[in-house]
Amino acid sequence: xxxxxxxxxxxxxxxENAVRILDEISKxxxxxxxxxxxxxxxxxxxxxxxxxxxxYSRLIVHHRSGRLGVGSAHYEGIxxxxxxxxxxxxxxxxxFSHTPSDIPILLEAVKSCDISVGSRWINADGLPxxxxxxxxxxxxxxxxxxxxxxxxxxxxxxxxVYRLDRIPSELFSLVKSRGxxxxxxSLFIINRNGFSVSEVPIKLPARTYGHSKMSxxxxxxxxxxxxxxxxANLRKPEQFLMANKLPDINQEIIDxxxxxNYWNEQEDTSGIVYELIAGIxxxxxxxxNLNRVIKDTFTEKASLLHAGCGSGQVDDDLQHNxxxxxxxxxxxxxxxxxxxxxxxxxxxxxxxxxxxxxDDEFDGIYNLGVVEHFTSDELVTIFQEFHxxxxxxxxxxxxxxxxxxxxxxxxxxxxIVMRFFSxxxxxxxxxxxSLLPSKEFAHEFITDSGFNMIDYQFGxxxxxxQAIIVAEKPSV
Numbered sequence: 001x002x003x004x005x006x007x008x009x010x011x012x013x014x015x016e017n018a019v020r021i022l023d024e025i026s027k028x029x030x031x032x033x034x035x036x037x038x039x040x041x042x043x044x045x046x047x048x049x050x051x052x053x054x055x056y057s058r059l060i061v062h063h064r065s066g067r068l069g070v071g072s073a074h075y076e077g078i079x080x081x082x083x084x085x086x087x088x089x090x091x092x093x094x095x096f097s098h099t100p101s102d103i104p105i106l107l108e109a110v111k112s113c114d115i116s117v118g119s120r121w122i123n124a125d126g127l128p129x130x131x132x133x134x135x136x137x138x139x140x141x142x143x144x145x146x147x148x149x150x151x152x153x154x155x156x157x158x159x160x161v162y163r164l165d166r167i168p169s170e171l172f173s174l175v176k177s178r179g180x181x182x183x184x185x186s187l188f189i190i191n192r193n194g195f196s197v198s199e200v201p202i203k204l205p206a207r208t209y210g211h212s213k214m215s216x217x218x219x220x221x222x223x224x225x226x227x228x229x230x231x232a233n234l235r236k237p238e239q240f241l242m243a244n245k246l247p248d249i250n251q252e253i254i255d256x257x258x259x260x261n262y263w264n265e266q267e268d269t270s271g272i273v274y275e276l277i278a279g280i281x282x283x284x285x286x287x288x289n290l291n292r293v294i295k296d297t298f299t300e301k302a303s304l305l306h307a308g309c310g311s312g313q314v315d316d317d318l319q320h321n322x323x324x325x326x327x328x329x330x331x332x333x334x335x336x337x338x339x340x341x342x343x344x345x346x347x348x349x350x351x352x353x354x355x356x357x358x359d360d361e362f363d364g365i366y367n368l369g370v371v372e373h374f375t376s377d378e379l380v381t382i383f384q385e386f387h388x389x390x391x392x393x394x395x396x397x398x399x400x401x402x403x404x405x406x407x408x409x410x411x412x413x414x415x416i417v418m419r420f421f422s423x424x425x426x427x428x429x430x431x432x433x434s435l436l437p438s439k440e441f442a443h444e445f446i447t448d449s450g451f452n453m454i455d456y457q458f459g460x461x462x463x464x465x466q467a468i469i470v471a472e473k474p475s476v
Contacts, residue, residue, distance in 0.1 A: 003087040003165070005032035007103070010073035014094040015043045022052060022059065024100040030107075032090070035060040035080075037073045071175075071182025074158065078172050087165040091158050097204050098159040106200050110161040113196040117187070118159035122201035137219060144226045145184045149233075151191055153199050155184035156222075167195060174240055180218055181225040188229060192240045235276040237283075238311065238339035246338055249331050249349050257373065257430050259330035263311065279313060285462045286368060286399065287314040294318060294366065297395050297470055302363040303345075305389065307352045307382075308370035312337035312344075319343040325362070327355060353381050357389045365390055368399035369466065372432040379434060383449035393475040396451065399466040400442065402458055403435040407465045436467050446471045 007025060011018055018036065025034060038046035038061065049061045062080070064073070074091060081089045088110065092098040102118060109116035120127055121142060127135055138156070145155040171193060175186045190197060233240060298304065300321050309315070309326035310333050318324055323345040328334050329352070337347060350356045352370070365386050371379055386396050401407065436442055439456050446453040451471035458467040 002031055004085060005030070005088050005090065005107075006081050006084075006086040007032050007034045007090040007092070008074070008077040008081070009034070009036050009092055009094050010070055010077070011036050011038045011041060011045045011049070011094050012067055012070075013041045013043045013045060015041070015045045015048055017094050017096060018045050018049055019052060021094055021096065021100060022049070022056060025103070026056060028100060028103060030103065033058045033060060033086075035062060035077060036094075037062045037064065037077050039064050039067045039073065069178040069182075070158070070180060072178035074182055074186075075172060075175065075178060078162070078164075079169065082164055082169040087163070089162045089164055091160050091162070093158055098157075099202065099205075102159070102200070102202050106159070106161045109198045109200050110163055113198040114163050114166045115187075115190060115195060115197045116161045117153050117197060117199050118157055118202040118204075119154035119199040120157065120202065120204045121154050122199060123203075125203065127204055141184075141219075141222070144223060145188075148226050148230050149184065149188050151184060151188050153187060153191075153197050155187045156180070157204070158183055159202060168242065171195075171242055174242070177225060179221065181222045184222075184226070185229060189240050192237075193242055231276070235272070235279055236336075237279070237313065238336045241339040242342065243335065244338035244342040244344065244347060246331075246335060247347050247349050253329060253349070253351055255329045259328075259430070260332045262430060263330050263332035263336060282311075282313045286466075287317065289461055289468065290314050290366070290368065290397075290399070291317050293397055293468055293470065294322065294364075297397060298322065298364050303361070305355075305357070305362045305365045306367065307355070307365055307386070308367045309333065309337050309347075310368075312340035314368060315341045315344070325357075327352065352385060353378070355385050355389055359388055360391045361389050362394060363391060364395050364397065366397035366399075369401060371398060372401045372434050372436070373430050375433055379445070380449070383445075383451075387450050387473060390473045392473055395454075395470060395472050398469045398471070400436040400469055401432065401466050402464070403437045405435070405465045406463050439467070442467065442469050450474070 009021065022034065034056070036049050038049065040046065040063065046061060046063050049059070053059050053061070077091070078089060088107070090103055090106065092103070098118065106116045106118060120138070127138065141156050142154065145151045171189065172186065174189050175182060177185045187197070294304070301323055303323045304318070304325070306315060306324055306326045309328045312326060315324060315326070319341045320343065324341065325346040325348065326337050326341065326344050327348050327350050328337065329350065331349065334347060334349060337344070348356060371382065374382065390396065439458070442456060443453050446469065451473055453469060453471045455470035456467060458464065
């Protein structure tokens with residue numbers, strides 16, 4: 001079946017090139033419409049293209065009020081293509097740095113993937129005629145997008161084919177830049193969401209007609225934006241992911257500890273810094289330990305409940321080999337979880353004091369950094385619920401922060417410093433009223449809760465922060 005195809009070319013002061021590239025694309029005899037988005041070019045490019053409509057029946061010219069940015073033009077063109085029902089979209093420049101005869105090659109490549117990208121770096125002669133300065137500047141951009149953002153493809157070029165019938169339109173709403181950074185930010189998000197990308201070797205000749213629109217200041221802005229994305233991804237990686245459907249919220253559930261305030265976007269400096277450090281720690285340390293313990297404790301595809309799931313930054317690996325059901329009382333946390341763990345078996349709003357599950361429903365239960373925020377009486381109720389919904393012989397894995405944890409000392413110092421500088425400094429997290437005092441206490445509590453403790457770990461694997469307790473519900 002022939003796919004409905006659009007070729008998109010933004011223009012600004014391209015009167016020397018617009019008709020020539022229109023003519024060359026027309027000679028390819030592609031079954032495609034051709035759309036130019038002109039930013040009210042002072043040299044009359046838009047009017048020149050309008051005059052060509054009588055000669056090219058599939059020509060579309062979209063006029064904008066002024067120079068709004070090349071990324072803005074691409075974003076607007078992509079949204080228009082979705083609205084008009086196109087199934088694939090070709091994007092390219094008008095200055096002949098992209099060779100029209102390469103379009104069929106990119107179209108062929110995209111048959112087996114979601115996006116095909118023209119790459120200057122596959123072959124050694126990808127930048128013929130470029131000055132040493134421009135070559136080094138372009139190489140630096142590629143080095144940063146690959147080394148800092150982890151984008152394996154040529155990320156700063158506009159010569160691409162998108163399979164719109166395979167990529168949801170909301171993916172592009174995650175892209176914030178409307179300048180040159182649009183290209184690497186969009187490819188960063190495409191990779192983060194697991195869409196397949198193929199590269200096609202192209203030659204990018206030095207611009208022959210007109211002048212480059214990439215000034216030194218724009219190049220510097222794009223370079224700085226790479227590091228902005230890097231920090232944003234460290235702090236809150238889920239903002240670059242498409243969300244799963246948010247579960248129904250039970251308005252009758254009361255969150256006495258105000259966890260929504262903890263999981264909502266932090267605006268003050270201390271909150272932002274804490275969120276950044278906590279996010280890095282979760283993904284670099286806790287996730288590694290969790291993956292190891294879960295793998296050692298449960299068989300593949302076991303039915304697991306993450307009770308008090310939070311943002312789910314530690315669950316993104318488990319979603320692929322376990323059937324994870326996530327439960328949390330905070331809608332803000334669940335919104336983050338939906339983005340971080342889109343392949344979770346189920347995501348539910350509820351309280352761990354009264355969980356909306358049947359008796360003996362799960363093979364296992366786990367939670368991380370939750371139990372220390374509840375009183376002894378509340379913990380008794382929580383573990384009664386764990387016992388109820390767990391199958392006989394099922395296991396529970398608890399990451400319980402220790403009273404002598406390094407994190408307790410560090411956070412205590414942080415709060416002292418914050419209060420020294422501001423009397424209104426807020427607590428970085430809800431109070432930790434039940435830090436674990438010892439292995440003996442853990443054994444006694446687990447036994448009194450009707451479980452058999454089968455493993456206890458506390459050591460350097462997480463810098464002496466959380467004890468990892470594995471317990472089993474008796475089979476009879």
